[in-house]
Amino acid sequence: MTLRVRGLTIDHGAIRAISNATFNVPRGSITAIIGANGAGKSTLLRTISGLKRATTGSILWDETSLEKLQTEEIVRSGIVHVPEGRSVVTELTVHENLLLGGVWRLRKSKSDVYAAINEVYELFPRLSERKRQRADSLSGGERQMLAIGRGLVARPELLLLDEPSLGLAPLVVEQIFHTLSGLQAKTGMTILLVEQNAMSALRIASQGIVLDQGRVVIADNPQAIMNDAALRHAYLGF
């Protein structure tokens, strides 16, 4: 399924966060949205997952328009958002956090939820070692793995990832991005990734979108973006 964003404008009170954005996230792609802090990246993801409402424009998930749907229903339609800041439920154990990711489909497909949890444990063995620990006892990197793992247990068709590298050591970032790209290749899942860490994101992406002050500057293949010196200097800072 393809996500199509058409003429999307989003306001934060009097401040325009996203201005007339149009782009596609093709099925099976890893699309990286990059841009400076405050470029409107998180707002964009929050609007796709229904946590925030757009001012105008449309978001189409194949034939379904998402603008009026509740977050819970958007998740159930296959779009899973892992928000910024290692979003786990700190009061629950690691295992409970993963189970939470599949709790809505537990009645219909219990065995698949448990299979998905086991796949997460294989993907991130450190979570498996810490199954029974409360999530607030995890390191930053482990929490990010848990947040992504919770998203994966829903078996998303489209995974929205907000700044998975934020505040993590370069080696951990490397590992998480490597895992993501391997996972995508294996499952064919679509990933929409929002990152300040442009280099790491573009390296695994099949499409790059540069966002500047709420506007889409360019949507192209990552190599073209990285080779364009002017673009790099102006928006990516390297």
Place this chain on the structure above:
Amino acid sequence: MNLVNTLIAGVSIGAIYSLIAFALILVWRSTRVVNFAQAGQAAFSTYIGLSIEKALDNFWLALIGAVIAGLVVGAFVEVVIVRFIVKRATSAATVTVAPVIAMLGLLGIFQGVMGLIWGGEYQAYPTVFARDGLIINGNQIPFSQNDLFVLLTVVVAMSIAALIFQKTSLGLAMRAAAFAPEVTRLSGVRVSRIRTLGWAFAGGVGGLAGVLVAPTTFIAPNSFDLLLVFGFTAAVIGGLDSLIGGVLGGLALGIGLSVVTGYLGGSYTFMTAFVLLIVVLLIRPQGILGARGARRA
């Protein structure tokens, strides 16, 4: 009165405080509203129980009826009133104040309606259990068959609650929604339904507390107001975010107040509860079992 007897005398009323604390904490965790109307909801449910009792002359059906009435009233309050107040209160000041005032107002409305339906005077609530103290080794202790029934019922109810919370997916969703509603919604859980269920459970537990305590306190539209204060104190002692803390807080408060009543006299009981409330807030505002920083919201 010896100390052991004084301690025993506080156990069953403490168990009732535990139930009220449990109901208040359940609602606080899910919605961040201190439900002062709980006293009115519990009294209303107890009146329903009393009406069933009078019509069918069956204690057990009355008890079940009161719990069901509590569930329904709890869900009703959330769906019809609380949901909209919480949605409309957006500024920092109104988020804190609006629900509290609304719940106090709702308590008044409940009491008014109950007065219209059942009258304002105290009515006796029957129990099938003896209310005079059990005799052990020839000595009468301040703990009756009815107290034993109250205690066992509370233990069973709280065990069922613990099972639901720890072992079922509904319980997992309720805990997650209480602590991280956004992450829970992003996990596909319909959080607003979970919230309604939380209010319903709390209402049912309040109804249970009502029928358990009514044989002792009798029932009038405002007869549970004091119970609410003690339940709230127990909830604060336990840390407003911890269900287990609230249950333990209730027992501790019941036993503690019994000691005060036994040694200093009944006129000190009410005051002591408030002193305790304030001392806990000063020394350990997160409660005995509450998480550090839990009083943020």
